[in-house]
Amino acid sequence: MAQVEETHLPKEKIENPRVRMWKMMFGRLFQNKLAVFGGVVTFGLIFTAIFAAWLAPHDPTEQNYSAVLQGPSLEYWFGTDNLGRDLFSRVIYGAQVSLQAGLISVGIALAIGVPIGLISGYYRGFLDEYIIMRLTDAMLSIPALVLALALAAVLGAGLTNAMIAIGLVLTPNFIRLIRGEVLAHREKEYVEAGKASGISDFKLIIKHILPNTMAPIMVQATLAIAAAIIVEASLSYLGLGTQPPDPSWGSMLANGQGYLDSAPWIALFPGFFIFLTVISINLFGDGIRDMLDPKMK
Amino acid sequence: MGEKMDAQLKVEDLHVGFKQKKSSVNILNGVSFQVYKGETLCIVGESGCGKSLTSLSIMGLLPKQGEVQGGKIEFEGENLVQKNMKQMSRLRGNDLSMIFQEPMTSLNPVHTVGKQVAEVVRTHRQVGKKEAYSRALEMFELVGIPSPAERLHNYPHELSGGMRQRVMIAMALACNPKLLIADEPTTALDVTIQAQILELLNDIKAERQMSIMMITHDLGVVSEVADRVLVMYAGEVIECANNRQLFNNPQHPYTQGLIASIPKLKEEKDELPIIEGSVPSPEKMPKGCRFSTRCPFAKQECLTDSPPLQEAEEHTVRCWMHTDRWEEMTPWKGVDEDGREATEQDLIRS
Amino acid sequence: MISFLLRRTGLMIVILFLVSVIVFALVNVLPGDPALLILGQEATDESLRALRAEMGLDQPLVVQYFVWVGDLLQGDFGQSFRNNTEVSSLLIQKIPVTLQLTVMSFAVAILIAIPAGIISATRKGTLWDSSATVFALSGVSLPPFWLGILLIFIFAVTLGWFPPSGYVSLTENVGLSLWYMLLPAVALGVRLSAELTRMLRSSLLEVLESDFIRTGYAKGLLEKSVVFGHALRNSIIPVITVSGLQFATFLGGTVITEEIFNIPGLGQLLVQSILTRDFPVVQGAVMFMAFAVIFINFTIDIVYSILDPRIKLTGGSN
Numbered sequence: 001m002a003q004v005e006e007t008h009l010p011k012e013k014i015e016n017p018r019v020r021m022w023k024m025m026f027g028r029l030f031q032n033k034l035a036v037f038g039g040v041v042t043f044g045l046i047f048t049a050i051f052a053a054w055l056a057p058h059d060p061t062e063q064n065y066s067a068v069l070q071g072p073s074l075e076y077w078f079g080t081d082n083l084g085r086d087l088f089s090r091v092i093y094g095a096q097v098s099l100q101a102g103l104i105s106v107g108i109a110l111a112i113g114v115p116i117g118l119i120s121g122y123y124r125g126f127l128d129e130y131i132i133m134r135l136t137d138a139m140l141s142i143p144a145l146v147l148a149l150a151l152a153a154v155l156g157a158g159l160t161n162a163m164i165a166i167g168l169v170l171t172p173n174f175i176r177l178i179r180g181e182v183l184a185h186r187e188k189e190y191v192e193a194g195k196a197s198g199i200s201d202f203k204l205i206i207k208h209i210l211p212n213t214m215a216p217i218m219v220q221a222t223l224a225i226a227a228a229i230i231v232e233a234s235l236s237y238l239g240l241g242t243q244p245p246d247p248s249w250g251s252m253l254a255n256g257q258g259y260l261d262s263a264p265w266i267a268l269f270p271g272f273f274i275f276l277t278v279i280s281i282n283l284f285g286d287g288i289r290d291m292l293d294p295k296m297k
Numbered sequence: 298m299g300e301k302m303d304a305q306l307k308v309e310d311l312h313v314g315f316k317q318k319k320s321s322v323n324i325l326n327g328v329s330f331q332v333y334k335g336e337t338l339c340i341v342g343e344s345g346c347g348k349s350l351t352s353l354s355i356m357g358l359l360p361k362q363g364e365v366q367g368g369k370i371e372f373e374g375e376n377l378v379q380k381n382m383k384q385m386s387r388l389r390g391n392d393l394s395m396i397f398q399e400p401m402t403s404l405n406p407v408h409t410v411g412k413q414v415a416e417v418v419r420t421h422r423q424v425g426k427k428e429a430y431s432r433a434l435e436m437f438e439l440v441g442i443p444s445p446a447e448r449l450h451n452y453p454h455e456l457s458g459g460m461r462q463r464v465m466i467a468m469a470l471a472c473n474p475k476l477l478i479a480d481e482p483t484t485a486l487d488v489t490i491q492a493q494i495l496e497l498l499n500d501i502k503a504e505r506q507m508s509i510m511m512i513t514h515d516l517g518v519v520s521e522v523a524d525r526v527l528v529m530y531a532g533e534v535i536e537c538a539n540n541r542q543l544f545n546n547p548q549h550p551y552t553q554g555l556i557a558s559i560p561k562l563k564e565e566k567d568e569l570p571i572i573e574g575s576v577p578s579p580e581k582m583p584k585g586c587r588f589s590t591r592c593p594f595a596k597q598e599c600l601t602d603s604p605p606l607q608e609a610e611e612h613t614v615r616c617w618m619h620t621d622r623w624e625e626m627t628p629w630k631g632v633d634e635d636g637r638e639a640t641e642q643d644l645i646r647s
Numbered sequence: 648m649i650s651f652l653l654r655r656t657g658l659m660i661v662i663l664f665l666v667s668v669i670v671f672a673l674v675n676v677l678p679g680d681p682a683l684l685i686l687g688q689e690a691t692d693e694s695l696r697a698l699r700a701e702m703g704l705d706q707p708l709v710v711q712y713f714v715w716v717g718d719l720l721q722g723d724f725g726q727s728f729r730n731n732t733e734v735s736s737l738l739i740q741k742i743p744v745t746l747q748l749t750v751m752s753f754a755v756a757i758l759i760a761i762p763a764g765i766i767s768a769t770r771k772g773t774l775w776d777s778s779a780t781v782f783a784l785s786g787v788s789l790p791p792f793w794l795g796i797l798l799i800f801i802f803a804v805t806l807g808w809f810p811p812s813g814y815v816s817l818t819e820n821v822g823l824s825l826w827y828m829l830l831p832a833v834a835l836g837v838r839l840s841a842e843l844t845r846m847l848r849s850s851l852l853e854v855l856e857s858d859f860i861r862t863g864y865a866k867g868l869l870e871k872s873v874v875f876g877h878a879l880r881n882s883i884i885p886v887i888t889v890s891g892l893q894f895a896t897f898l899g900g901t902v903i904t905e906e907i908f909n910i911p912g913l914g915q916l917l918v919q920s921i922l923t924r925d926f927p928v929v930q931g932a933v934m935f936m937a938f939a940v941i942f943i944n945f946t947i948d949i950v951y952s953i954l955d956p957r958i959k960l961t962g963g964s965n
């Protein structure tokens with residue numbers, strides 16, 4: 001038999017189709033200028049939060065009674081508040097609080113929501129239809145802020161408890177989303193094939209169904225971080241979130257409201273940063289959504 | 298017959314294309330034809346040949362990027378190309394009507410069909426609601442909708458496809474149009490319903506002395522309803538003749554191919570002849586005759602020189618074969634004058 | 648239709664039942680002894696015990712729950728711990744205030760969203776469209792408390808056109824009442840209007856591509872009649888559904904808006920009673936809000952079927 005000739009492989013390595021897909025998707029993400037803006041600002045804020053101790057020129061809780069209610073200056077970039085604290089430093093540390101609140105509460109919501117959603121959608125039945133779904137209906141019909149307020153009151157004021165409360169409030173959204181995704185996937189051939197070849201339910205859910213629901217979960221999680229930051233700021237504004245003297249944008253806003261006529265910067269700077277953070281995360285989240293599925297626009 | 302009759306619609310050297318980011322693409326390249334009063338003209342061609350674009354240009358309903366790049370559309374002695382949105386809307390649905398291919402989606406799902414027909418009447422006539430509805434009822438009777446008074450209050454989704462197309466026809470005829478443009482009116486319908494709708498259009502035309510311009514790719518439909526037939530290929534008119542002439546004596550190789558590909562009951566062939574290849578895209582249009590890339594008879598010059606439209610005895614055709622020059626032309630060798638093999642680049646107009 | 652109503656009502660009752668369980672559970676794990684709260688630190692053990700017995704607090708939780716629900720069904724929301732007034736009369740007193748805020752905010756939202764959505768969809772790609780898109784993008788990221796403070800700073804403190812906070816009831820002085828409520832309504836309404844603009848734009852863009860829109864033009868209608876007579880109703884159907892889902896968030900916004908502008912409505916009552924652990928008022932207010940959300944969504948389902956004749960209301964599964 002004649003020698004088998006070497007196949008006509010191109011000189012460069014054939015690109016893994018998965019790698020090519022990701023390249024294409026990131027290409028799409030980078031074309032979206034708003035998403036790039038959102039991503040850059042978001043990562044800038046994360047950087048600021050992580051290195052707050054190095055970036056902040058002052059101790060955010062240090063009170064200086066000789067420099068009370070000062071306007072922005074070279075020494076105090078964003079001015080000082082009624083206790084003479086440096087607002088620039090407080091805004092920087094506030095980023096820490098906000099992002100932490102956003103990330104941890106969404107983490108809590110995912111940790112509870114994903115397993116419940118997976119099980120509920122995969123096994124369906126009475127528990128799913130009559131208990132879990134109706135409970136999420138009930139929770140979703142209580143305004144999120146109201147439920148978070150009540151939960152925060154039950155657990156006691158403070159950032160940790162606020163994050164738990166927000167996490168719990170966000171959970172039903174994730175349960176519904178994941179359950180819906182699982183329902184759509186469980187009828188598909190690959191799941192049927194997996195079942196037929198005797199793969200255990202657990203393995204099927206974790207290894208096959210979960211990865212297929214990652215894209216919408218990622219998008220929803222990103223947008224939920226923005227929502228969580230708003231709720232945390234609201235709770236802090238109402239006095240049930242971060243406790244003084246720790247800097248939180250929400251409580252700084254509440255404090256600044258009393259000085260709108262004499263020292264508006266106390267409220268305006270933290271307020272602006274709440275807006276900047278939320279819009280950046282939203283733009284970035286929208287960008288990820290379009291990246292994963294351009295049709296979903 | 299043509300010369301004695303008056304033209305209802307006269308399209309002259311119409312160029313239509315699409316605006317793109319910087320340049321624009323030309324689709325219709327100098328289309329000219331006439332629709333005489335009281336006749337049915339069928340425009341035939343493959344999808345993408347520009348027949349729908351022609352009808353949308355006449356109606357002034359080109360999609361947003363579409364633009365008329367040149368030529369005239371004369372209706373009742375007035376050039377439609379120069380009319381603005383408001384002037385056009387006074388004609389549309391009134392003297393100039395159109396029915397579309399998709400009866401399933403062409404009606405607004407949230408209004409009753411009666412309301413939608415009455416709306417045309419109220420748009421163009423100074424009548425009250427009641428009169429408009431009684432006109433709609435009249436139209437429903439005319440187009441053969443059973444128990445019309447009840448159907449007036451139905452929503453589109455409650456009617457079958459054939460009924461919806463009848464509603465569309467009722468709507469189009471409500472203001473006694475002088476010209477009805479029907480763009481593939483029966484394509485989406487069952488065969489039996491198709492026949493009914495065509496018969497209905499024929500009857501109404503005869504009754505009202507209305508002109509019909511029907512767009513179709515179905516030669517069976519053409520032979521049934523057409524007085525005259527216009528064949529289009531790649532944005533150009535390539536042949537035009539009356540119904541019998543065209544079917545008995547097609548002149549253009551493309552038309553011949555089209556007619557040969559109709560299945561006939563008498564002959565039993567294993568295989569139907571087909572036209573090889575597909576319509577060239579607007580960016581890759583051949584320099585010469587647009588059909589040359591697929592034409593079995595093409596000669597050397599066909600690829601580089603555009604044939605003129607030959608008019609003879611009410612049968613016009615655009616093909617070198619029917620000119621005096623044909624005999625002098627060089628047979629196809631696949632090579633150009635210098636003996637060099639013609640590359641694709643040479644054949645595509647810049 | 649009737650079977651749909653029955654089914655939907657049944658579902659509504661089940662959800663309300665679950666809401667009541669959640670609300671009751673929440674409030675009853677709140678730390679703090681109501682009897683102590685009412686009588687104060689100096690109360691004797693005996694008087695505390697007597698009050699607990701009187702309030703039924705010595706009963707098992709399940710019994711307490713059914714007593715509470717039984718009273719609720721008779722319209723008895725209990726009594727406030729703070730000033731011994733009926734919770735129901737407190738609610739009745741506060742609801743109109745919040746209702747006024749809600750209605751005015753909705754009006755603001757719709758007055759902005761409908762023109763903005765229509766203009767940006769029909770003038771796609773123009774400066775109008777870009778402005779509307781920027782508005783929608785930034786509007787959804789503007790929390791009402793920040794926008795509220797910004798509005799107070801600009802229009803009350805700096806320009807002095809509006810009062811910075813406070814409330815005048817409609818019965819007292821209609822003009823003054825509307826004037827006081829305008830900034831809060833804008834603060835609360837902008838976010839919803841941004842959301843609605845975004846949805847209306849995309850929904851309208853999709854509808855404008857439909858064949859029946861072309862039919863409208865072919866009939867001889869002008870753009871105005873096509874958009875308002877044919878496109879708008881079709882495109883508003885999905886917008887209405889989603890705005891129902893947004894209603895809960897919106898109602899949550901009233902809480903913080905009322906705090907910022909010092910409006911004595913349901914939200915302010917709720918915050919105060921949470922901070923002072925006035926359980927019966929918290930329970931009553933949350934129950935009422937949840938009921939409002941559930942009822943609005945129920946109504947929207949019905950409106951939906953009226954707007955879209957293709958939807959048949961049946962008792963079948965959703």
